[in-house]
Amino acid sequence: MARILVTRPMPGKVGAIVRELGEVEMRDSNAALSDAELRRALAEFDIVLPTLGDMFTAEVFADVRTPRARLLANFGMGYNHIDVAAAHALGIAVTNTPGAVTDATADIGMLLILMTCRRGGEGERMVRAGQWTGWHPTQMLGLHVTGKTLGIVGMGNIGQALARRCHYGFGMEVVYYTRSPKRLDFPARAVDSLAALGAAADVVVSCVPGGAQTRHMMGADLFDAMKPTAHFVNISRGDVVDEAALIAALEAGRIAGAGLDVYEFEPHVPEQLVAMENVALLPHLGTATLEVREAMGMMAVENIRAYLAGEDLPNPV
Numbered sequence: 001m002a003r004i005l006v007t008r009p010m011p012g013k014v015g016a017i018v019r020e021l022g023e024v025e026m027r028d029s030n031a032a033l034s035d036a037e038l039r040r041a042l043a044e045f046d047i048v049l050p051t052l053g054d055m056f057t058a059e060v061f062a063d064v065r066t067p068r069a070r071l072l073a074n075f076g077m078g079y080n081h082i083d084v085a086a087a088h089a090l091g092i093a094v095t096n097t098p099g100a101v102t103d104a105t106a107d108i109g110m111l112l113i114l115m116t117c118r119r120g121g122e123g124e125r126m127v128r129a130g131q132w133t134g135w136h137p138t139q140m141l142g143l144h145v146t147g148k149t150l151g152i153v154g155m156g157n158i159g160q161a162l163a164r165r166c167h168y169g170f171g172m173e174v175v176y177y178t179r180s181p182k183r184l185d186f187p188a189r190a191v192d193s194l195a196a197l198g199a200a201a202d203v204v205v206s207c208v209p210g211g212a213q214t215r216h217m218m219g220a221d222l223f224d225a226m227k228p229t230a231h232f233v234n235i236s237r238g239d240v241v242d243e244a245a246l247i248a249a250l251e252a253g254r255i256a257g258a259g260l261d262v263y264e265f266e267p268h269v270p271e272q273l274v275a276m277e278n279v280a281l282l283p284h285l286g287t288a289t290l291e292v293r294e295a296m297g298m299m300a301v302e303n304i305r306a307y308l309a310g311e312d313l314p315n316p317v
Contacts (some may be wrong), residue, residue: 002046007054014297030249040215042067043263051075061086073303079103080210095303095315100295105286109235112259115229117143122277137211151201154208175200198225210237223249238262247272
């Protein structure tokens with residue numbers, strides 16, 4: 001019977017179903033695996049079901065030269081916490097859970113666009129603090145989203161889902177920058193650089209995957225190209241943004257605001273961002289609904305089942 005380590009408590013029905021797959025150890029902590037736990041996971045278990053924060057780096061793999069583990073069935077679409085090349089070099093397969101997250105993450109993107117452009121977080125803080133003195137014609141004037149231009153960085157499934165919401169729901173024009181050409185079923189214009197995207201857009205949204213190829217992809221060059229009235233939103237991974245450059249752009253007024261669901265050194269959020277009224281901050285809520293998290297868990301289960309049956313993995317990375 002396969003030994004399976006589940007690194008976090010699972011949502012809803014997923015935990016009980018995982019326990020049917022083998023001899024399962026399920027941690028009751030939501031903290032990321034420690035250095036010792038990472039190495040034990042590879043050495044003592046056949047299958048590991050990890051998630052964001054479980055840092056299976058090249059150094060961790062190098063310390064366990066003959067791992068027992070043969071599958072990391074990641075819970076989540078993003079897998080930049082796993083050095084996939086190092087895993088493959090040791091014969092360890094890696095899978096993820098891509099399709100389940102698309103609409104929920106796009107919804108959070110829409111929420112953050114409205115929160116930062118219409119100053120929703122700032123307004124709620126004002127009301128809760130008892131500082132609202134009543135409506136007046138010049139109170140908290142924000143950016144009218146309808147009819148503006150949306151710039152998407154990374155036109156994958158999530159980028160497309162968000163673009164449809166913005167175009168069909170808010171009449172926004174869509175421009176995008178992506179590494180691979182896309183055939184889209186809605187009006188959108190590709191641009192050939194991040195600078196061109198920044199110059200054209202009223203709202204720029206990061207929808208690219210994390211990893212070495214996209215680390216700090218969005219930095220000073222993008223923020224310098226954006227309009228001083230424009231807003232930046234990140235619903236992808238924190239390390240795709242040079243957080244120091246974003247803070248500098250916000251502090252200097254080079255951009256009007258930002259909406260963030262993820263952070264470069266998550267869960268640490270820089271004090272400068274926390275102090276800014278023109279920044280909307282969420283605690284990585286992209287997929288935070290029960291039905292979506294259950295669907296993610298069930299995709300991880302299907303990856304494990306396929307591995308145990310000697311079948312092709314549904315979602316290899």
